[in-house]
Amino acid sequence: MSVIVLAEHQQGSFKKKSFEAVQYAAGIAQSLGTTTTAIVLGNASDSEMQQLGQYGANKVLQVADARLDNLSATAYAKAIIAAAEKEGAKVIVGSHDVTGKAVAPRVAAKMKAGMVAGAVSQPDLSKGFVVKKNVFSGKAFAFVNITSDVKVVTLMPNTFPVKKGEGSVSIEKLDVAFDDKDFAVQVKEVSKVTGTVPLSEAELVVSGGRGMKGPENWGILEDLAGSLGAALACSRPVADSHWRPHHEHVGQTGGTIRPNLYIAVGISGAIQHLAGVNGSKTIVVINKDPEAPFFKAADYGVVGDAAEVVPRLTAAIKKFKEGQH
Secondary structure (H helix, E strand, O other), X not given: OOEEEEOOEEOOEEOHHHHHHHHHHHXXXXXXXXXXXXXXXXXXXXXXXXXXXXXXXXXXXXXXXXXXXXXXXXHHHHHHHHHHHHHOOOEEEEEOOXXXXXXXXXXXXXXXXXXXXXXXXXXXXXXXXXXXXXXXOOOEEEEEEXXXXXXXXXEOOOOOOOOOOOOOOEEEEOOOOOOHHHHOOOOOOOOOXXXXXXXXXXXXXXXXXXXXXXXXXXXXXXXXXXXXXXXXXXXXXXXXXXXXXXXXXXXXXXXXXXXXXXXXXXXXXXXXXXXXXXXXXXXXXXXXXXXXXXXXXXXXXXEOOHHHHHHHHHHXXXXXXXXXX
């Protein structure tokens, strides 16, 4: 009875969230006294899949069907169920991302499994199988006891630090009998942002809002992000006004992120925005309005004009880094 975990990859390369999911599944397996089996869908090399052993996987089942290189929720669910049945798995783990949101509920429904979406803790087995998750846009926590025989859990990305260890995996091919209905939705084109850290995996994020007054003023945020090695984000009004690309939009209707540091510049802090970022470990707010709601959620706040504060902060960071060499 193994714990099954979906290890997602992009063009054969595994990202941080996949290693985190594998590590999370391995923690459950250790508590249950069993092993961890990662399922890899689509084409990935043996050398790439071997990395999963360094984060706790004991075995990899690969469904090497090229059609799985792009997300097909129905096909993904069928493959995961086949892997779970082969391994006799009672716990199935994935990431709480676009793939997990589309696939995990299908798996749970087909297997008559209880499910927790967006877990932020390892299950507490002392009282059953109790999983902690955020509720009410992150304003509270719920502790959910999954009592079904099979359990499905999706992990909120960037919840735990990833710790690379030592280990290797055995790799097996798994044949799944797909039919045309499994690929009824066809992916015609995939456009991905390259050269930047995905927001869902970024540990440092610099974000701007309407207080920046226009896209022509974004250079100071780009400089700040560059000095920190941070990703850029924005509020919904900024994306809707086409000041910044929509993939940078974070909030209730955009991406949900949990970086170690979130610097919000010129963002008022409406509840819709907070819903996407209040899992951040440390929040710094820069706003010239001392009554901005965001200050109530901030760990640190600076009342001042972004055009004056941000360049000085960037200069201080650069000076600090120069002093380290």
